[in-house]
Amino acid sequence: MATVPVAETTKNTFIDTGYISGVLExxxxxxxxxxxxxxxxxxxxEGASHTEIAALLMTEKPEHIAxxxxxxxxxxxxxxxxxxxxxxxxxxxxxxxxRCAYCSYNCGHDFPRRKLTMDEVREETxxxxxxxxxxxxxxxxxxxxxxxxxxxxxxxxxxxxxxFKNGEKLLDSIDKKVE
Numbered sequence: 001m002a003t004v005p006v007a008e009t010t011k012n013t014f015i016d017t018g019y020i021s022g023v024l025e026x027x028x029x030x031x032x033x034x035x036x037x038x039x040x041x042x043x044x045x046e047g048a049s050h051t052e053i054a055a056l057l058m059t060e061k062p063e064h065i066a067x068x069x070x071x072x073x074x075x076x077x078x079x080x081x082x083x084x085x086x087x088x089x090x091x092x093x094x095x096x097x098x099r100c101a102y103c104s105y106n107c108g109h110d111f112p113r114r115k116l117t118m119d120e121v122r123e124e125t126x127x128x129x130x131x132x133x134x135x136x137x138x139x140x141x142x143x144x145x146x147x148x149x150x151x152x153x154x155x156x157x158x159x160x161x162x163x164f165k166n167g168e169k170l171l172d173s174i175d176k177k178v179e
Contacts, residue, residue: 023050023051023054024054024057024058026051026054027051027054027055027057027058028058030055030058030059032061032064034055035055035056035059035061035064038052038055038056039056039064039067039068039071042071042075043071043074045075045078056068085135086133086135087135087136087137088128088131088133088135088136088137089136089137089139090121090124090125090128090136090137090138090139090159091116091139091140092115092116092121092138092139092140092147092151092152092155093113093114093115093116093140093141093143093146093147093151094113094114094115094140094141095113095114095115095140095141095143095146095147096141096142096143096147097141097142097143097144098141098142103141105141113146115140115146115147115151116155118154118155118158121155121158121159122158122159122162125158125159125162126162126164129162129164136159138152138155138156138159140152140155
């Protein structure tokens with residue numbers, strides 16, 4: 001199998017590492033008051049921008065980190081209650097241009113690559129639902145040509161468009177469990 005040189009993989013990516021590095025570097029200068037403002041906003045369930053998240057990621061003060069964990073726990077309990085939610089992985093494509101050391105999709109690993117057809121996506125979803133799974137984590141490598149975002153969107157459409165023997169669509173059954 002031919003591998004794509006690393007230099008080629010970075011020029012055709014949607015991830016702007018320079019921008020991300022800049023945001024993280026600027027976030028190091030966030031004041032205590034700014035961190036407290038962001039945490040107060042998060043505690044009110046008002047979300048956070050990517051620059052606010054960067055400031056939280058870059059803080060090294062133990063009191064900030066403790067509050068981040070405290071608020072994250074409150075948000076988790078607010079959304080999920082006092083339960084653990086599991087997602088069943090659905091692997092749709094192992095094509096990837098990255099060389100992440102921990103990942104089996106690493107483009108340096110030599111094995112036959114493939115992606116599921118929409119019929120296979122529907123069949124796998126049906127099998128997962130029959131096993132009792134209601135939540136799916138869609139898994140795919142990053143490859144603009146072999147696994148473009150349109151393919152992922154088509155997979156999502158195929159999954160959410162399915163009806164099961166109880167007459168519900170997968171999304172409907174998830175919504176009822178959350179209510």
